[in-house]
Amino acid sequence: MTVRRALAGTIATGLLAAAAALVPVAQADATDPGDLPFGSATTVGIHNTYDPAAFAHLADGLDTGTGMIELDAWTDTVTKEWKVSHSNPLGNSNNCAAATTPAQLYTGGTNKNLETCLDDVRIWLGAHPGAGPLVVKLELKGGFAGNRGMGPAQLDALIAAHLGSAVFRPADLLAKPGGGSYPTADEAARAGNWPTRAALAGRALVYVIPGSVEESNPFDTLLTDVEYARHLRDLAAAGRTGDAQVFPAVHGAAAGDPRGKYGETSIRPWFVVFDGDAAAYAGGIDTSWYDGRHYLLTMTDAHNVAPAISATDPTADQARARTQQLARAHASIVSSDWRKLPAVQGLVLPRG
Template sequence: MNARRTFAGSLAAGLLAAAALISVQSADAATGPGELPFGSATTVGLHNAYDPAAFGYLAQGLDTGTGMIELDAWTDTITKEWKVSHSNPLGNANNCVTASTPAQLYTGGANKNLETCLDDVRVWLGAHPGAGPLVVKLELKGGFAANRGMGPAQLDSLIAGHLGSAVFRPADLLAKPGGGAYPTADEAAKAGNWPSRAALAGRVLVYVIPGTVEEGNPFDTLHTDVEYGRHLRDLAAAGRIGDAQVFPAVHGAAAGDPRGKYGEAAIRPWFVLFDGDAATYTGGGIDTGWYDSRHYLLVLTDAHNVAPAISATDPTVDQARSRTEQLARAHASIVSSDWRRLPAVQSLVLARG
């Protein structure tokens, strides 16, 4: 077992060294990847990185140098636990382990709650202080259950308790470098107030989307995005925006300003992150440059389906790199995929647009 862990550690170190070199070579010739503002870069992310079929341990997904991992979570209102699995709302099915040291990231029993997955991220970043920024995409499969004590405030508390100061919060986006703050996330983003990637090394940005079960539930009339958008609005009004740990995302590609679907105009300025199908975004009829010009973050999912389609899991390095470059030109902030065995692509940092 010790020999296997030594080999795994050596392999991970080699992959990270290669990834760092590739990332430097891939950035705009005049601007290194660290100097790019966070909102002006394109990186690659891993869909369902928590899946044991993808990686034996979550840390192995992080070892690829990826810019994003996705976690699916359920509110278990019976035990008041946030379960991490694809389809079991009452149990865990994931590759998160109970680690307090870097060595423990690659050993021990898996199938833990959300807080343990976040602990794994924190421990891994502690061992790789120059890595990141890392985006954690959180799909709340069934949505919040605030009426049962599992709402936005409880999620904020959990994230703050397990990621601590590593979190890049909405309040951090609002803060002006010379003092003071922008009143909304929209105004801060349009002002280009994203820090450089170098300034965000070791940091984590968490965003949430409504889950597939929630979106398909005709009895659920308050979805995750609206609920967290209201939460941000109310915290800001109360002078407590620093409590918020999460960015809500507008889910689903649409033409124009997709925030128009929200009937409550007061929550619209709290959405600066958009998540949807890459083929829909790039298939015509949607101006993706609109997002880039306003410095909004745009996550393009199922990157393999953009014409011409390539393998969802095992394209060649050249195919995956070409697709990433194609979507960077299409103004993606993150290109989401299941390219689990391509660290040379997962670690890319490109100039956006």
């Protein structure tokens, strides 16, 4: 545990700002990473962090200081459980531990449901209050099953029960510092209403993307992004935005405003998170469009940007240079499988 404590101290030193308040800050040229607004920083993320081949326990992945973890989940409509696995929709295959204390994060039995993975995140953040903010990327491999009791509302309830007050919700983005709130996530983001990183220490933002199986299923006509965005829109109309625990994300790199693919214009203002292939973004897409509007932009498979580097074992200098390159290209999160480079995983750079 000595190495973990030392690493936790390094993370805390880099992220804490002693007098930070939960208010947005307009400037993005702060010298202390904690002073950066959340939407004006670039961090690094780990793809498929739950994979036992990546880490013995999910907490080991969190110990790297990463800015993002990724969980793949399936809706098991028979047991009404959210299974965490890459390819098994009926069983768990993951490194999430059945823990109730920080020490048990590294010793508990693994292969648990989504709620246990979220418990691990909550317990780890509680033990490292200066760490983060952490982004939790949730890929629903087969999508929601709202008609069988596993829809957005049920996911909200699960996240609220297991992450609790650690979650930075859409309602938190909407809230104006002086009172009142912005009507949509788009307006709040464009106003620069993201708190500083220091103000969000110890907290997590969850976003959801459609799963690879769902996107290839010709019979699925309601994908995760649309379904959750409708849910969030309807909650806002009912005055219940605070119930929402998740940010829906536009999946796939595209030029211009990729929200134009949604025929329902009423859901477009609820997308302020975007997720797509780094090589596609670097191939000529104007990514300053995202940064100028303070939208969050995850660039995946960062290793594939030319010249390609190793997906799992680049040198620290290579991974650091790639992160710096994509930070200049306006990424919020640079995602790959650089599991053995905590010095890179802990990077926090000014965006742009």
